[in-house]
Each structure stands twice: as C-alpha cells, then as structure tokens.
Amino acid sequence: MAVTNTGRVYGLRGRARECAVLDRMLAEVRSGHGRAVLVRGDAGVGKSALLDYVVGRSTGCGVARATGVESEMELPFAALHRLCLPMLALRDRLPVPQREALAVGFGYSAGGPPDRFLVGLAVLSLLAMASGDRPLVCVVDDAQWLDQGSAQALAFISRRLHAERIGVVFSIREPANGVAWQGLSELVVGGLAHEDARALLDSLVPGRLDERVRDRIVAETRGNPLALLELPRGLTAARIAGGFMRPDPRPEWSRIERSFAARAGSLPPPTRKVLLTAAAEPVGDVTVLLRATKLLDLSMSAVVPAEAAGLIELGLRVRFRHPLVRSAVYRAATPADRRDVHRALAAATDPATDPDRRAWHRAHGAAGADEPWPSFCGTRAN
Ligand SMILES: Nc1ncnc2c1ncn2[C@@H]1O[C@H](COP(=O)(O)OP(=O)(O)OP(=O)(O)O)[C@@H](O)[C@H]1O
Ligand SMILES: [Mg+2]
Structure with a gap:
C-alpha cells in the first residue's frame, strides 16, 4: 500500500512508514482509544525527530513533554514531575490517597517512599482530567535515562490507556534494557533508506x-x-x-x-x-x-x-x-x-x-x- 509521506512537511527525509504508524496512533487517541508507542533505535537515527513529528501532528490536542536526563537518574520521579507540571493545578481533585502519594513523590510533602502503584494511578488520573476537554499527547524522549520511579509509573500508565483520549510516545536509545517497557507496542527505527x-x-x-x-x-x-x-x-x-x-x-x-x-x-x-x-x-x-x-x-x-x-x-x-x-x-x-x-x-x-x-x-x-x-x-x- 502506498503511503503519503507527511514527514517531509516536518523536515524529515523518508520515514513514510514510521509517520504512518504514528499518525494511526494519533487517530486512535482522538477517537478515544488511547495507546502508547515506544520508538527504539540507535543514537542519531532520528527518534527525537519523530517525536517532534508527533508534536507537530498533534493539532487540537494538549501536549505534555518530558525527557530523561542522565544526571537526574537518581532523582526519584524527576521526569514524571516535569511531565505533570502543566497539569499540577488539577491535583486537588485527586482522591486523597493518590494526592498524598503524589505530593510525597514530587517532594511537596515529607514522608517515606510513596506507594508506586498509587503514584502511577495519581498520574493517570491527572492525565485523564487533563484530557477532558481535548485529547492529550505525552511525549517522553530519552526514556533510557528516566529515573526508575518515573519509568515504572509511565510504564504502568501506558498499559491502562485503552479507554482514554491519551497517547504516550517514548523514545529509547539502543541498546536499551529495562523490563519496564516490555509489552508496549514498538516502532523500531533503522537508518534511512538508501x-x-x-x-x-x-x-x-x-x-x-x-x-x-x-x-x-x-x-x-x-x-x-x-x-x-x-x-x-x-x-x-x-x-x-x-x-x-x-x-x-x-x-x-x-x-x-x-x-x-x-x-x-x-x-x-x-x-x-x-x-x-x-x-x-x-x-x-x-x-x-x-x-x-x-x-x-x-x-x-x-x-x-x-x-x-x-x-x-x-x-x-x-x-x-x-x-x-x-x-x-x-x-x-x-x-x-x-x-x-x-x-x-x-x-x-x-x-x-x-x-x-x-x-x-x-x-x-x-x-x-x-x-x-x-x-x-x-x-x-x-
Ligand atoms: N528523517 C530525517 N530526515 C532528515 N534529518 C533527520 C531525519 N531524522 C533525523 N534527522 C536529523 O538527524 C539528527 C539526529 O536525529 P535525532 O536527534 O532525532 O536522533 P536520535 O535518534 O534522537 O538520537 P539520540 O539517540 O542521540 O537522541 C537531527 O539533527 C535530526 O534533525
Ligand atoms: Mg534523541
């Protein structure tokens, strides 16, 4: 089947297949069938460029972004906090246990390590609230450098999107390990066609x-x-x-x-x-x-x-x-x-x-x- 190359408009050479996969995901998100996609590939192969493409194609949607940062890998929930910043005002509407777990996780309250399940649930609730008016697209670059808490929460959320108008696109650099991502739908990106x-x-x-x-x-x-x-x-x-x-x-x-x-x-x-x-x-x-x-x-x-x-x-x-x-x-x-x-x-x-x-x-x-x-x-x- 011939695919129109929409990527060119966004400065991409080739990548018709990859853009088609991402467009399909966005169409599903818009129709209320949320999904997550993990974009995998070597350094420099064009993963971030594809994430930018997703953002460019997300007209009419809210967009939240976060990036794994190598030096922050030891900071619990650092990336998740960045992703949630634009919607943190909504946290007052969360059920109390979720609100408290998030407050401890993000360092707004003191307390021992929060229950990871509750943090995941709290962020899923926040995203669901943020997608009330219009679909929400979350873009997480360099997932290989996510702190463990953020990676686990995001993986948890990614498996529970099917009834939401939420899409999550991750990029991860090969060689990537980490069980958190197992079972997510993958888009493997190789070199450009000759x-x-x-x-x-x-x-x-x-x-x-x-x-x-x-x-x-x-x-x-x-x-x-x-x-x-x-x-x-x-x-x-x-x-x-x-x-x-x-x-x-x-x-x-x-x-x-x-x-x-x-x-x-x-x-x-x-x-x-x-x-x-x-x-x-x-x-x-x-x-x-x-x-x-x-x-x-x-x-x-x-x-x-x-x-x-x-x-x-x-x-x-x-x-x-x-x-x-x-x-x-x-x-x-x-x-x-x-x-x-x-x-x-x-x-x-x-x-x-x-x-x-x-x-x-x-x-x-x-x-x-x-x-x-x-x-x-x-x-x-x-
Ligand atoms: N399809 C493409 N056509 C033209 N330029 C591209 C294409 N894909 C990527 N580039 C360019 O190649 C460079 C590397 O791409 P990018 O930063 O997206 O790679 P990456 O896979 O995210 O790498 P890293 O693993 O280091 O994060 C960028 O300057 C980007 O603009
Ligand atoms: Mg990149």
Whole structure:
C-alpha cells in the first residue's frame, strides 16, 4: 500500500512508514482509544525527530513533554514531575490517597517512599482530567535515562490507556534494557533508506559528490541521519570525496574514534596495512583493493582479524563499520605508510576508466604529500 509521506512537511527525509504508524496512533487517541508507542533505535537515527513529528501532528490536542536526563537518574520521579507540571493545578481533585502519594513523590510533602502503584494511578488520573476537554499527547524522549520511579509509573500508565483520549510516545536509545517497557507496542527505527540517505547527503554537500564515494558514505553510515549530517559540516565536496569524516568535536564521538584507533592499533602489522589501504581507497572497490594489496606484498587473508574485530566487512564492496573507523585508521598511520598505500592504489587503478582517481592517488603517494585528509580532484563543483 502506498503511503503519503507527511514527514517531509516536518523536515524529515523518508520515514513514510514510521509517520504512518504514528499518525494511526494519533487517530486512535482522538477517537478515544488511547495507546502508547515506544520508538527504539540507535543514537542519531532520528527518534527525537519523530517525536517532534508527533508534536507537530498533534493539532487540537494538549501536549505534555518530558525527557530523561542522565544526571537526574537518581532523582526519584524527576521526569514524571516535569511531565505533570502543566497539569499540577488539577491535583486537588485527586482522591486523597493518590494526592498524598503524589505530593510525597514530587517532594511537596515529607514522608517515606510513596506507594508506586498509587503514584502511577495519581498520574493517570491527572492525565485523564487533563484530557477532558481535548485529547492529550505525552511525549517522553530519552526514556533510557528516566529515573526508575518515573519509568515504572509511565510504564504502568501506558498499559491502562485503552479507554482514554491519551497517547504516550517514548523514545529509547539502543541498546536499551529495562523490563519496564516490555509489552508496549514498538516502532523500531533503522537508518534511512538508501535513496533518502543519498538525497539527504546531496542536500548537505556543496558541489557535486562522486557517486561512488556518496554510495560508500551512505553504506558506512547505514543511513544514520546524524552521521550523514555531521560528515559534511564545513567541508567542501572535494574534501568529502576522500570519504573521510572529520573528527567530531563532541567528546563522545572523539572517544569513539579513539577507541576504533586503539582496536585497529592492536591488530598485526599486515592487517593494519590492509586496513590502511582500504581506508585510503574512497569508493570501496574490492578489485582495486585486491590489486593494491598484492602490489604491497600483502595477502588479503591478513584482513581476517580486522573483520573478526568488527572494523570492516568485505563483500561486493569494502565497508567500514563506521566512517570514523576509516578516519581513525588513516590518521593513525605514518605519512610514509599513507604514501606507500596511495602509490599502490594508483598503480592498481585503471588509467582508462578512472584517470582522475589514479592521478589523485599518485598525488597523495608523492613525497611531501602528507595531508591528513586528502581531497579528491575528481569531483566537480556545480
Ligand atoms: N528523517 C530525517 N530526515 C532528515 N534529518 C533527520 C531525519 N531524522 C533525523 N534527522 C536529523 O538527524 C539528527 C539526529 O536525529 P535525532 O536527534 O532525532 O536522533 P536520535 O535518534 O534522537 O538520537 P539520540 O539517540 O542521540 O537522541 C537531527 O539533527 C535530526 O534533525
Ligand atoms: Mg534523541
């Protein structure tokens, strides 16, 4: 069945299926059949963007939002409190036991740890009251960082919505554990489809990008929108054409790059050299890689430890686990080793079909060429 892509209006590439699932949920909520959906996926895959989509589509509904915050995980009910803030005035209408449990939970009254069941019930009652005039949509981002009390209360509520005009949408980053969420309906979000990822990359890169380099980047990022967005930041098409990702300024990403470099560094020298050759070859052409390794007197079987370490995959094309693996491997190498592999790659590249790329490798194989991120002369500016 063809689905209209409403996500585009909200700045989303692709995601027709995901938007259709969320639209269906909103339609059910509006008709009095409340539901909860758990949006799961890797970092940067676009979970928060889908939650924003839900908010954008919630016209005529009340919206309450909360976000799990890593530093607040030890603060009981911190996220739940934020979610309920806009409707706390209604708490006076709660039955006394619920009102008291909520007051203790949110720190308005002193007392020992409140009964979790009563806190859940109190929040469900509050949400039900808030949805009296118009449906209510609750959006909870980064549920992996919810404090335990909030997570339990929200999971409790999510299983009791069927007769309410209330929808709850959570996002949770993989790898996610926690039994609280078991049994909720899930929307698993993966990378963008190839065409959508290509279109996103094209829209970000000034100038025209070599098609094979573009395909390789799309494959290595596995369509992860954050990786695609980060890659070309501040770079020209010529620079990106090397296929290298700049080290990301955010500490977590440089940490990732460092950890990839450490993993690659612990491999045997011939394996590292094959990896470097693959990293220096921007299009992932297996034939060229095979020829180049031969010229370097290396056996392709040297790549096996790198495959076993999950750093690279050799199929019809060469695919690094992540663009940061490529940049980490390339940058960790000595200038002499880099020149060496570029010379081999130049010799392995067909001068008839790929003269530009051959010249590019030759330039980077020449003495004195030790740029950490080579640019490729084969790209054309628009
Ligand atoms: N379908 C899409 N089309 C275009 N851009 C997108 C799409 N999905 C996400 N993005 C962009 O990619 C970036 C990462 O998305 P987002 O923040 O939603 O990821 P996330 O899954 O919430 O990540 P995290 O696990 O770190 O919270 C954002 O800049 C977002 O605007
Ligand atoms: Mg997010």
